Amino acid sequence: MAARRRQTLIGLVGLVMARPVLAQGRTVELIVPYPPGGGNDIGARALAPLLERELGMPVVVQNRPGAGSQIGMAQVARARPDGLTIAYGLWPQATTLYLDPARQPGFTRGSFTPLALHVTDPGAIVVRVDSPLRSLADLVAAAKARPDDFRMSDNGLLGHEHLASVRLQRLAGVTFNQVHFNGAGPALTALLGGQTEAAIFAVGTASAQMRQGATRALAVLAPQESPFLPGVPTARAQGYDIVAGSTRAFVAPAGLPPEVKDRLATALERAILSPEHAEKMRQLNIPITFQGPNGFAAYWEEEERTLRPLIEELAREGRTP
Incomplete structure (x- = not known):
């Protein structure tokens, strides 16, 4: 009985600690691991104001290009799992980075918390x-x-x-x-x-x-x-x-508290599926193919499974760095 009360208390403390993180007027940093002007940058900036509205706090897009998205994705993988740093990444690029044996990107699939799949273009x-x-x-x-x-x-x-x-x-x-x-x-x-x-x-x-x-x-x-x-x-x-094609999706660092993950995922879903965003993406000629955390996680696992032998073959041929 005492153990059960202790677990309940720990859970309540976690909720109390998690809730203020996204409710104290802080800023969410949305990392785009590519230069301005490309599809990822355009998609992130189209969604940021709507995500800001859903979260009730500022969302600032930051471009962190380099090494085929490795620099920006590694930054997010290293960030505190508090919901204040998320990435708008590109797949299969994020997967091939860590499958390539010639690279040491500093992350794997397990380094991230899947939040939402936005588009497959x-x-x-x-x-x-x-x-x-x-x-x-x-x-x-x-x-x-x-x-x-x-x-x-x-x-x-x-x-x-x-x-x-x-x-x-x-x-x-x-x-x-x-x-x-x-x-x-x-x-x-x-x-x-x-x-x-x-x-x-x-x-x-x-x-x-x-x-x-x-x-x-x-x-x-x-x-x-x-x-x-x-x-x-x-x-x-x-x-x-x-x-x-390119799949663009949102991730946070691994270890995100469940309540923070749920709040971010819900805010992203509402922003992505809003009529305003649908019209904006129609104007940009980018199709919305939304999936939530579970669907995105399953997609990522399957992509990794199918790409692994191809990347290994290219590495043997010397066609990776």
Whole structure:
């Protein structure tokens, strides 16, 4: 009986300690582990005001780019589990960082508390609007004509864009000069500046640039054509069975008190599923594919299971750092 009372007292103390953390006018730091201008930055800044409203406290977006999101994600993994530091990360990038045996990122899946899956945005293969390439067949022909010289950019080593490029090279029997950047912003700058000849972006990023008349998409890396890129055929329809995309989601450090986790997860769900956010994401051409903590955790576990053998194979080939 005494032990039961002691456990109850410990639980009440935990609740009392947890509750003030998100109720004393403190600020939630939302870490975006990529530079400004990319899909993660855009998605985080679109949601931050609504999350602030739901929590009743300031939410400040901080860009912490570098090493393919490793710097920002490691910062969150090391943070105090008090609910005041969360990350808006990118998958599979967050998973491939710790699966790569050549890296020591300072975290694994167990270093984080899953909070909410926000969007899964399919990839698209993109060229500059004045490029002579009009299809994947044109791209493959150009790469075959210049082995190891055709420059394809991605948003980061072992991200979905890089892995999709590896898949295309294997299926087409070509080798690109693969150029890795720390985020979509720098990769887009390189494409528009002519430093690279093609790139893979998420549809949300690709469609925004297409609307501005700067780029043209050759293929969508999804099972069906995207409503946000009308008329752009899938890679599968052009003979290359490639399905890839970026999943953006929210995590906190491991060890988050249950009440704090529940409050953050509930606030994120309400913000993500609000009519205002749905309209904003529609304008950005980014599809909402919300999942709560349990669904996101299951997604992450399955992704890790399927990616592990591929990353090990690439490491054996010397195609990781």
